[in-house]
Amino acid sequence: MDTWYYSPYPEPYNSLEKLYLCEYCLKYFGKKKTLLRHSAKCDLRHPPGDEIYRAATSPTIAVFEVDGKRNKVYCQSLCLLSKLFLDHKTLYYDVDPFLFYILCERDQQGYHIVGYFSKEKCSVEGYNLACILTLPPYQRKGYGRFLIAFSYELSKKECKVGTPERPLSDLGQVSYRSYWQRSVLELLYTHRGQLSIKDISDRTAIRTDDIVRALEVLNLIKYWKGDHIISVTQRVIEEHLRILDKKKVMGIDVSRLHWTPYVPANAVGKK
Structure with missing residues (x-):
């Protein structure tokens, strides 16, 4: 896959012309044979979080919620990957305050990443989305709009109004x-x-x-x-x-959304 922008992968990976990524855990390698050895041992077949949505009809898609604090390395790798396609992205390593919603297509081999959006756990400004990306092979198929719509469905569950973080590309x-x-x-x-x-x-x-x-x-x-x-x-x-109506729209079946809004640890038990 050709990339569009520079991403600050650590040395020695940031100077390589080609990187190899495990599509399930997002670990990156400098050589294809190293990736193949890793793939033979990697038992992850979906993002390391909770599956909160699965469509009942084709295409079979699912959404996983991944906590940046609990799965730091995965989320950092996701941010580095997304920077290859987003010009204005600045978040790479400080992922603890964010939740990541990973959209996947599902088949017999596992769950394949289509795109994602991130969201602050506690946004003072009322943002319901911090960063959004649909990977190039899946663009122009309605997935970007699906992710935007999904962020607003979460806002409805929270009984809040939301807006994306600025500036927008x-x-x-x-x-x-x-x-x-x-x-x-x-x-x-x-x-x-x-x-x-x-x-x-x-x-x-x-x-x-x-x-x-x-x-x-x-x-x-x-x-x-x-x-x-x-x-x-x-x-x-x-x-x-x-x-x-000429534009492709992928609907969300809210009856298949199983999600509870994030509650900060220091808020648990307070009245």
């Missing part, structure tokens, strides 16, 4: 704007436009200023007497959805 801005627009339009279509921005935020877990930004791009909002007012007809909603 150019691709991130495009992906999020598309997700916000579709989520808002689908909700407005169902309720025939009779919702306020606060109503939409409560139902989608999307922060109000992100909703406003998405509606502004679509020219579906007006500022009147100090408030943002949604100004839209059912026909206009249908026209926008018709354009968005």
